[in-house]
Amino acid sequence: MLRARILENKLSSLYKAGKIVGGVYLGKGQEAVSASLGTSLIQGKDVFAPLIRDQAGRTAFGEPLIDCTRTYLGSVEGPMRGRDGNIHRGRPLAGMPAMISHLGAQVPVVAGMLFAKRLQGKLQGVVGATCIGDGATSTGAFHEGLNLAAIENLPMVVVVANNQFAYSTPNSRQFACADLVDRAKGYGIGGHSVDGTDLLECAEVIGRAVRLAREGDGPQLVVAHLLRLSGHGEHDDGSYVPAGLRSGHHGRDCMEVAIAQLIETGASTQEEITGWHDEIAEEVQRAVAQAQQEEAPDPYREDWTALSTRFPSAQ
Amino acid sequence: MLRARILENKLSSLYKAGKIVGGVYLGKGQEAVSASLGTSLIQGKDVFAPLIRDQAGRTAFGEPLIDCTRTYLGSVEGPMRGRDGNIHRGRPLAGMPAMISHLGAQVPVVAGMLFAKRLQGKLQGVVGATCIGDGATSTGAFHEGLNLAAIENLPMVVVVANNQFAYSTPNSRQFACADLVDRAKGYGIGGHSVDGTDLLECAEVIGRAVRLAREGDGPQLVVAHLLRLSGHGEHDDGSYVPAGLRSGHHGRDCMEVAIAQLIETGASTQEEITGWHDEIAEEVQRAVAQAQQEEAPDPYREDWTALSTRFPSAQ
Amino acid sequence: MSVTYIDAIREAQEKLLREDDRVFLYGQDIATFGGAFKATKGLAEAFPNRVFDAPISEDAMMGLAVGAAIEGMRPIVEMQFADFSSIAFNQIVNQAATHFYRTGVPIPITVRLPSGGTPGSGPFHSQSMEGIYAQYPGLVVLTPATVSDAYHMLLDGVALDDPVIYCEHKFLYRWLKAKSINGDHLPIGQARITRPGKHATVVAYSAMVHEAVRAADRLAQDGWEIEVVDLRSVKPLDMDTVLASVARTGRLLAVGEAFPWGGVTAEVVSRVSEEGFHLLDAPPQRLNARDTPVPYHPKLWAAHRPTPESICDALRKLLSF
């Protein structure tokens, strides 16, 4: 998660320096949740459909940093070849579908990947997971997809990062239930609530949800409570977030909490962490530099077709 | 509800005799639920958006029989003027929107009508209600609409008639929760479960839900348990319904139960009921005869435009 | 012995299930019940665990199909009516249609859309959406008009690596019969001269091919020889065949059952005007449904869509130039 934080800080500076076109969307404050999920999944076996704020989960799942920098910086070498950008990246054949912008839409896609694996006799011990925001729980796609996963009893984990806001819209304009985890029963699936600012708790609760799914207990809904510590994107200062929320429990920076936990439990020392920091910063710098020196897509060399089929006599 | 049953039996014969084109969809077995809702609402004040199997609720709310026969028989005098048919009828300005086929789509429409009334300062003491099937709870529209009603805390009642099937599809392929009423908590709204075969219970529970909404307790979800006693439409013999379900508790005919209840409680006698029956049969016959003698729409007199605006120089 | 159009669709699916274990069927009421139109009758029994009843969740149905396609499956999704694909619209046009372009991973899904009007079906069970889907890059849109095409184009469509919108016409389901499913088997992307002629070309597709042939039959009594071109697929469009026909006749009428603004007929007329202007001896013409929802009443319905009469009228006007 430290890697994600450092990478994203860099992306933010690049954006502010005008080096990234479009937008930059950070997972600041959500790394504990996202990383806990990514770490619980097995690359090459499981499915992980990250969403907007899942740099930490992506990295933990094994996405190389260069996939990120290439996509943000528009290198033709990236997985999206400049055709799509920023967070809209993935490697579907490696178990990481590329999100479309329309929120909620990845839920049934993950269900479909698992459904296919079952038909192919390859589902044993596999989990499919996706993250989603509080706002996206209001989409029909989320409802239909989760309900379908429940009907099919698929080994699927949906992590809702309730970061209190959808863009500028607070929870109060998004749902009226006490806790989104209350929805689990209505789908007949497992429900888990977790403090998203606490890495140890996230690792435990999300780890458990993944384990339950893996062991055949069907879909699991995890609702993590936290605060988005950045704007919606780097163009947004998030000034609509009330100070009380920022200074409250949800406003804790999971990164600081995690570092304190590491040091407290003796798992690591401040020096070690500083060391990682420097190492990662360099690694990030290399990934940025490489993507920056790579070519942009060339419209004259594009084949300009959206179909894989070539029809000889018609178009 | 007796009126609805007799009317619908007539529609079924007309369909089988080839006098109705398209399809006929009956509410057989659901009259207790639908009528209880219709009776709890106040025509001219409340909003009622009936769905497929709501003849009883329509009649109770005050829809004249002739609206039904005219629409089924394609009279140009009917509310839909032959442009739409069967259950796709309504009088939106009289508080009864006309359903489109797409299931779930009426939920946000009712919410919008209530929302408007609030803006206009006319919401005091008003309720908006709609019915929906077990199958339609799987639609994104249902989820989005109900959630929106909850956010706005609208005086809305949604009655789910869980008749065990959506066309041929059983509950087990539609949802995985124990009882659909379990969804209420996840929306933060009131939830009520009721035996849909029992008129007295329906009247009480649905009446209470409507009262709660009217008194400001926000949206109420009522789930009625019963069995569809006809096919999906009159073209379908429903042979996929297991005999065990038919002979079980849900398979009870709410009409018979209601008549027994009326007689048992001394509210009415068999003779009286037979008398009603004859009266209604005649009334139905008149409504059918009238619609049948009326003109069909005339394509040469249609104005063939879907817009209310006439643009002078363009089209 | 004869096969109907719906039989052909059922047979094709049976063959696909038998021969390709990547294929599965997903849709509402298609398993035990065999589908609202019986297009999958008996298939759930014959192929256990290959035919699934879906919940009333068109959006998720398409999402599931995309996920399954990523994993190498070839789902065939049945929409109960084309009209209900409006709920799956986002997954079709934004997820399935963009996937190959964005990621390089193709999405071999076939979406079966029971399309077009029948008497009494009304505004929400009658729509023809080929012209909507064809606007989106990344989709192949097929509109079979014959029993044999219904069969072969479904097989060929499922064999394509791209998402296919397969528009099957409900009016043809039981009305259209053939001796066998073996007609001339043209590849996808090739149009057919259904009826040769020399005085004018009618370009049509799906059920309108048959109405056009009827109109041509009537005009034949007056000595007019009308050529009828069946597009078969509306995207891709076989302009070679269309232009060759217009080159022979000099006159074009494009006929479609969809709403009159835009759509297939506009694309055909504007491509012919653009690419074959000098071939035209008269202004190209279009005939579509009226600009209202499809009405319920059979009398209104019959006046809403093109008919042999209205096609004849349009052709007479075209021939008089």
Added chain:
Amino acid sequence: MSVTYIDAIREAQEKLLREDDRVFLYGQDIATFGGAFKATKGLAEAFPNRVFDAPISEDAMMGLAVGAAIEGMRPIVEMQFADFSSIAFNQIVNQAATHFYRTGVPIPITVRLPSGGTPGSGPFHSQSMEGIYAQYPGLVVLTPATVSDAYHMLLDGVALDDPVIYCEHKFLYRWLKAKSINGDHLPIGQARITRPGKHATVVAYSAMVHEAVRAADRLAQDGWEIEVVDLRSVKPLDMDTVLASVARTGRLLAVGEAFPWGGVTAEVVSRVSEEGFHLLDAPPQRLNARDTPVPYHPKLWAAHRPTPESICDALRKLLSF
């Protein structure tokens, strides 16, 4: 002092809120935040209880608007991006668009669609959906290209009793400025001659009007006088103005930013071919975006949509006939 295109949209909404208490605004992040593009900045404060943040439920947003319209209100719904209206598709095309025809009760809703491409916006924040919605009976589809039209057409659109799809172009938001919002105020359904000419007609709308004018400027250096017609509304289409222009020039190029199959340019070219064939001295031409999703990278994006260069090329070809 100058007003931008987005200012005009904001001003129009302010005026509507001030003068018509049937109007309310509904959309994601439009209240406190003032909208993703600030089209409603300050309006929630100025008009308490008239501007509402919606949940991420486009389908329900449109459903709510239909219900409110039945009750006599005039909702303006902001989609955060046109692309997300794919989620509201069913309520738009099947509920709102059919309502008047079916029930006789009109549905005066205005749906604001931030449309069109900008560099780096990618496949899902760049779409032009006017040609999709225009296919459906019962909708009015507006595509303002000027600051003044952005203002007046929003006012006029809200005044219509029918559902209006108001396509506002994101690229024009801040780029397009005018001295004031008072231009010549044409009624809806009337096109404008943006630039008179006599050698060829370019029919365009929305942002493409400006690209067409640039192309015309360049060709003017070679002595060509290109007439640019701004459709303003794509449904209804003002064929009188288009045909009168083609009558003067004899040559037609239709330019649009949407995908190349079907859509506005096909409708325009096919109507001109049908109704004004004898006016044409050369094959009518079309120029659209490419047949792929809108790419993210600015270099690809710039080559995906029509540009002054590609419009010039198309015009040169057209003029050479």
